[in-house]
Amino acid sequence: MLTIDQETYDAIVAHAKRDHPDEACGIVAGPEGSDRPERFIEMVNAAGSPTFYEFDSTDLLQLYKEMDANDEEPVIVYHSHTATEAYPSRTDIGLASEPNAHYVLVSTREHGNEPGPVEFRSYRIVDGAVTEEEIRVVPALPPRQ
C-alpha cells in the first residue's frame, strides 16, 4: 500500500495537468527504508513528448547525489499518461529500475489541463511483474518512528 499526504498528492496531479499533453515526471524522495514519500521533486521531461518521458541525464545525476547525501531514496517515481489509462506500458515495465519504489501513474486523458478528476494509481514493478496497490491519502504523514 502507498500512503501519501494530500499536499504531495495534489502536487503530482497539478504537475501532470500543467504539463499535459506532454508527459510529466518526477520523484518523491524519503529516508532510506522508511517508505515515507516526504520530499516532492518535479523533474523536467527531457523527451518533451506526449508518449515518452526521461529525466535529463545531468539532472538525474544531481538528484541521485542529493538523495545519497541525505540518505534518501526514491519512494515514489511518478509520471503521467496523457491519452491512455494510468497503467504501466510495456516501456514502463521494461525500464522500471527501482524495485523499492512505488510507481505512480496519473492519467490526464479525461480533463487535460482543465480542473476535474484524474486517474491516480500506484504499482510495484519488480523484474517485469506489475502489482497494483491500494493508495491511502492522508492529511499528513504520521510522525516518524
Added chain:
Amino acid sequence: MAIEVKIPTILRTYTGGEKAVSADGTTLSSLIDDLEANHPGIKDRLIDNGDLRRFVNVYINDEDVRFIGGLDAQLKDGDQIVVLPAVAGGAH
C-alpha cells in the same frame, strides 16, 4: 590503480549488495571487463551489442560518458564512476 564505481540498487545483486566497488581499467571498456571478472553478469546489464545500453547512464567525475568518448573514455587513478539507470518510460 583504483577507481570507485557506484552501483545502483538494481545492480547490487551482482555486487553482493555493495553500493560501491573498486575496479581497474584505462578506458571505460576495460573497466567494465574488470567489473565483469569480479561480478559476473554485470557487463550484460551495461552493454548491448558492443555499445553502452541506451537506458544506462555512466558518469566519470560527474560527466556523462556519452559526451566524453563513451566506452573509449579514458580513466585515471582516483576517478569516480557513477552508474545510474535512466528514469524513463511512457505510454508508447
